Amino acid sequence: MTTDVSKLAPVQVARPYFPAEDIDWITKEVRAVFESGLLMQGKWVEAFENAFAEACGVRFARTVNSGLSALIGCLSFFDVREREVLVPTNTFLASANGVHWAGGRPVFVDIDPRTLLIDLDDLQRRITSKTAGLMLVHGNGLIPPNLDEIIATCRDRGLFVLEDAAHAAGSSQNGRRAGSLGDAAAFSMLATKIISAGGEGGMVTTNDEALAQRIVSLRFHGEDHTRGIQDRIGWSWRMTEIQAIAGLSQVRRLDEIVDLRMRVAARYDEAFGRLEQVRPLPLPAGDRNAYYKYPLWLAPPLERNQVKQRLDQEFRVKSGTAYWPPCHLQPAYREAFGHREGDYPNAEASLAQTIALPIHCNLTDEEIERVITAITVVCGN
């Protein structure tokens, strides 16, 4: 019996995880918030911040309205004005945009084709007297296996390390958790991220009290609450109590969410490890990866767009990229900095051949099997 593909529901790339009991709890507490009239800066924001700090193993977590705001807040604390910040060219544009809006210049760095993360040799080559720090992006949820060397390089040169942990809530390396690995970290709680604060949101984590204080000031127009004055020009970046209730329900489930995502990844790894034509990301022993995405490298002559099209048309399996194009080839940065094709050869060659497969907590066994069959048929022969 053959399956009529047009009758199958598509396998979606991403989906937030809100079990029914959490939806009930959120609804009840949101109702109470509306009844109380205390919609902002109340007990739920504080509870979410405390739970998130504990989950990352840091002293402070501070909510903001987005991952981009979290990045800008940290970068303005590090004062990157007129200075350079190293950013892997394989990241979502927000990483570089954060440097721009904090007054600095993003300097892109090539990647290691195996991990799709920043390449240490290229990083070292691009450090100049103007370099202020590094934006360490845990792309797809993977913490760089050479983390210690990267951090040591930055420490030796007096550079700050800001983790862009938008993909990596719940990831860890030998027990050391994303969000606690550098001087500060920025998380996104957008709907598709590992945990979501009801659709939008961001978080800064740090052990530096002055930095945490700065975020509190910047998110409220630059006001210093303790003195009741405005001592800098700030922004309007608050998270509402309603978002914080949703975020708190999610952070309580962070370990379970990562377990569920790793379970899907393990099934894919096992199946795709048998195919010569594709290569998944490595999962170093002792790592937990939140797998924001599940990237799969396709050996030539497989062609990315053709594979994506066949997965969708023949199996109703949706897929994305992780990422394409790399930042330096995005029209905005290409124009502003005069980048050209060939400037970052490893990123261009590896990302052109990489797709991102569906990964989220709600994937059914049938859907996981359908993805595996689809890749085996489309790429395997």
Ligand SMILES: Cc1ncc(COP(=O)(O)O)c(C=O)c1O
């Ligand atoms: C790596 C990375 N950094 C930063 C962000 C920005 O987060 P937000 O959309 O919440 O501003 C995102 C996602 O959008 C991201 O993927």
